[in-house]
Amino acid sequence: MTAGSARQTIKTDARGLDALRDAEPTPFWLDSSEAPAARPALTGADECDLAIVGAGFTGLWAAVQAKGRDPGSDVVVLDAGRIGGQASGRNGGICEASLTHGVARGAELFPSEAAQLIALGLENLDAIEKSISDGGIDCGWERTGVLDIAGAAWQVEGLREARDHYDRVGIAQEWLDREALRAEIRSTTHEAGLWHHDAAILDPARLAWGLARICAEKGVRFYERTPVTELRRTAAGVGLRTPWGALRARRVVLATNAFRPLLRRLRLHVVPVYDYVLMTEPLTPRQLDAIGWSRRQALADAGYLVHYYRLTQDQRILWGGWDAIYHYGNRIAAELELRPTVHAKLAEHFFATFPQLEGLRFTHRWAGVIDTCSRFCVFWGTALGGRVSYSLGYTGLGVAASRFGAQVALDLVGGTPTELTQLQMVRSQPLPFPPEPLRFALIEVTRRSTEHAELRGGRRNAWLRTLDRCGVGFDS
Numbered sequence: 001m002t003a004g005s006a007r008q009t010i011k012t013d014a015r016g017l018d019a020l021r022d023a024e025p026t027p028f029w030l031d032s033s034e035a036p037a038a039r040p041a042l043t044g045a046d047e048c049d050l051a052i053v054g055a056g057f058t059g060l061w062a063a064v065q066a067k068g069r070d071p072g073s074d075v076v077v078l079d080a081g082r083i084g085g086q087a088s089g090r091n092g093g094i095c096e097a098s099l100t101h102g103v104a105r106g107a108e109l110f111p112s113e114a115a116q117l118i119a120l121g122l123e124n125l126d127a128i129e130k131s132i133s134d135g136g137i138d139c140g141w142e143r144t145g146v147l148d149i150a151g152a153a154w155q156v157e158g159l160r161e162a163r164d165h166y167d168r169v170g171i172a173q174e175w176l177d178r179e180a181l182r183a184e185i186r187s188t189t190h191e192a193g194l195w196h197h198d199a200a201i202l203d204p205a206r207l208a209w210g211l212a213r214i215c216a217e218k219g220v221r222f223y224e225r226t227p228v229t230e231l232r233r234t235a236a237g238v239g240l241r242t243p244w245g246a247l248r249a250r251r252v253v254l255a256t257n258a259f260r261p262l263l264r265r266l267r268l269h270v271v272p273v274y275d276y277v278l279m280t281e282p283l284t285p286r287q288l289d290a291i292g293w294s295r296r297q298a299l300a301d302a303g304y305l306v307h308y309y310r311l312t313q314d315q316r317i318l319w320g321g322w323d324a325i326y327h328y329g330n331r332i333a334a335e336l337e338l339r340p341t342v343h344a345k346l347a348e349h350f351f352a353t354f355p356q357l358e359g360l361r362f363t364h365r366w367a368g369v370i371d372t373c374s375r376f377c378v379f380w381g382t383a384l385g386g387r388v389s390y391s392l393g394y395t396g397l398g399v400a401a402s403r404f405g406a407q408v409a410l411d412l413v414g415g416t417p418t419e420l421t422q423l424q425m426v427r428s429q430p431l432p433f434p435p436e437p438l439r440f441a442l443i444e445v446t447r448r449s450t451e452h453a454e455l456r457g458g459r460r461n462a463w464l465r466t467l468d469r470c471g472v473g474f475d476s
């Protein structure tokens with residue numbers, strides 16, 4: 001039975017619902033005694049050299065790198081909520097080298113610089129590892145690689161193409177047929193696997209908090225619970241308005257991910273898409289024995305709708321993905337994070353993949369917003385006469401790419417062209433999404449068509465084929 005068909009046959013699975021009964025509706029990573037105390041909000045007037053809006057990975061890496069370039073500069077980071085409180089503290093913690101939402105996508109979008117982007121991505125991954133090690137950040141970094149899993153014959157074909165692609169570009173990988181795959185991980189839904197070694201797993205909240213500690217040690221100042229509501233050009237730089245104060249900065253980096261962009265021109269370029277996640281209780285040695293997985297690779301389905309899953313340091317399984325939900329009008333709200341039907345479906349799929357874990361319970365369920373753009377990978381730009389830059393649009397693969405995004409955003413706001421600012425990837429922008437109500441309708445059609453293709457042997461309908469031809473789409 002293939003993964004797709006196993007998932008289809010389960011209609012109302014009592015195992016999944018039962019296992020979810022006591023799950024806390026909160027992100028596992030953030031539910032930790034290691035969470036630092038909140039920094040104060042900005043009240044009154046302040047000024048700095050560089051203001052960074054957003055304290056997720058992009059904002060934090062921008063602050064770390066800005067201090068590395070100019071230790072004497074006065075850097076302030078502001079966040080509407082808490083440091084690492086959004087996508088950066090809620091994700092799967094799968095840190096892949098690719099800067100382009102996968103190497104195949106990079107080759108499609110930027111054929112003339114695909115090799116350079118791969119090299120830059122690997123360099124970026126090494127730089128993350130070095131910063132974690134030099135900074136003594138205890139975030140459970142393990143360079144396990146990612147094992148892409150085909151659960152159906154049409155996905156095996158796709159994986160073979162991916163393997164050839166990895167070979168051509170020189171990324172180390174191993175092909176696992178059904179037998180070899182079952183020796184790694186025991187699931188009846190797995191048909192073949194491609195294990196590529198350009199990735200690590202980590203605890204994302206502990207990485208965010210660790211980066212914030214390093215920033216603070218270098219003199220970066222933080223304001224939490226401080227939404228920036230307006231940017232204004234001033235004679236000496238930029239004025240940032242907040243509900244209880246104001247900040248004057250010479251330069252600004254915007255790292256606001258899926259949230260309403262402060263620059264009006266970007267409002268059609270990113271849409272917030274909810275991605276859902278479950279965490280199990282720690283597995284007993286017997287349960288672990290039943291599934292194998294001793295080399296702890298991150299796993300990801302090879303189809304169009306993807307589950308990603310991985311082990312934690314204390315032997316839980318994080319299980320996320322599949323549905324990606326967009327709400328009319330780019331709506332973001334806390335109540336949208338708890339969608340019982342989506343969490344129940346995820347739980348059903350979990351037990352279809354690992355039936356031998358029946359009886360295992362989920363301790364946490366949550367969601368986070370992804371900044372989807374129509375090209376599926378980060379883009380940049382400047383505003384207010386070059387005083388402001390932004391890095392947005394990671395579309396669900398930003399744990400590693402956010403460090404590169406921040407590096408480019410700093411180059412752009414520095415005002416002097418660099419090797420990176422010359423890249424076509426940096427100079428080009430994704431096509432905007434249409435305004436509502438068309439946006440919602442087109443995203444829904446695309447989402448349903450994709451689900452249909454996933455469950456019907458990978459056959460893409462005329463609508464998806466048209467989007468493919470135009471090189472645009474909707475993904476997570």
Ligand SMILES: Cc1cc2nc3c(=O)[nH]c(=O)nc-3n(C[C@H](O)[C@H](O)[C@H](O)COP(=O)(O)OP(=O)(O)OC[C@H]3O[C@@H](n4cnc5c(N)ncnc54)[C@H](O)[C@@H]3O)c2cc1C
Binds near residue numbers: 085087228
């Ligand atoms: C559920 C989930 C699973 C994921 N899994 C993976 C994965 O396994 N691997 C991977 O590579 N990627 C994954 N991602 C994507 C990855 O987490 C993101 O691409 C990355 O964290 C983006 O970092 P960021 O700093 O740009 O955004 P965020 O972490 O979202 O930070 C943006 C910050 O900006 C703040 N902000 C927004 N507007 C304002 C304003 N006006 N004023 C002040 N502050 C503001 C927000 O409060 C927020 O803290 C996942 C994402 C989600 C949601």
